[in-house]
Amino acid sequence: MSEATENRTTEREGRALHTAHGEAQRQALARAAYQVIAESGFEGLRTRDVAERVGVNIATLHYYFATKEDLIRGVVDLLITEFSTFRAPGQPPLEELSPREGLRSELEDVREQIRTRPDMFIALIELYMRSLRDPQIRVMLRELDAGWREHLESLLAAGVATGDFPSNLDIRTTSAVLIAFSKGMAMQLLSDPESVPIESVYDEIARLTTAHDSD
Numbered sequence: 001m002s003e004a005t006e007n008r009t010t011e012r013e014g015r016a017l018h019t020a021h022g023e024a025q026r027q028a029l030a031r032a033a034y035q036v037i038a039e040s041g042f043e044g045l046r047t048r049d050v051a052e053r054v055g056v057n058i059a060t061l062h063y064y065f066a067t068k069e070d071l072i073r074g075v076v077d078l079l080i081t082e083f084s085t086f087r088a089p090g091q092p093p094l095e096e097l098s099p100r101e102g103l104r105s106e107l108e109d110v111r112e113q114i115r116t117r118p119d120m121f122i123a124l125i126e127l128y129m130r131s132l133r134d135p136q137i138r139v140m141l142r143e144l145d146a147g148w149r150e151h152l153e154s155l156l157a158a159g160v161a162t163g164d165f166p167s168n169l170d171i172r173t174t175s176a177v178l179i180a181f182s183k184g185m186a187m188q189l190l191s192d193p194e195s196v197p198i199e200s201v202y203d204e205i206a207r208l209t210t211a212h213d214s215d
Helices: 003-016 020-040 047-054 058-064 068-085 099-116 118-131 135-162 171-191 198-208
Strands: none
Touching (some): 020 068, 068 135, 099 198, 118 135, 135 171, 171 198
């Protein structure tokens, strides 16, 4: 197919793709991109490979993501959505749980996602490593962490209000510790899952967050 023909095809598709189908196509491309990153590392990410994996031409990919940076932004946005909406099988809705139960459920969700969707976490680790040298990616991941921190702080604050957590709990520090723990747990579970006594870890977190208020 000539470049001109390819571009005309993309223009026709573009007029029709401001739809649910268009959003599904965009997500499929972002999902294919993080799968490529998980399999081949960030250096192995090629937009043409992503397009081929989804079954579209490169011009269609560029309709959704004009640059490689836009594609990476799409990957981060999709990861945020998938992390925030995932629930482990059998887990009740968070709104039906007490803050303490909700915190444990959140940790269970992380563990289940690592078990069933390791590609998501491998891609995320690759992006964190790349962010050490790429300020644009660093900004994107800070947005991800900020949303995660806001969610945990809200959960912890609700627990303090209900008495689930001690009134002197340092909410900001505790949320930072939980995020750091979850990131480290992801790395450890991916590399050596048998080394993580996960139930004991959960029990220890519960013990620390139920400490008596200081006098």
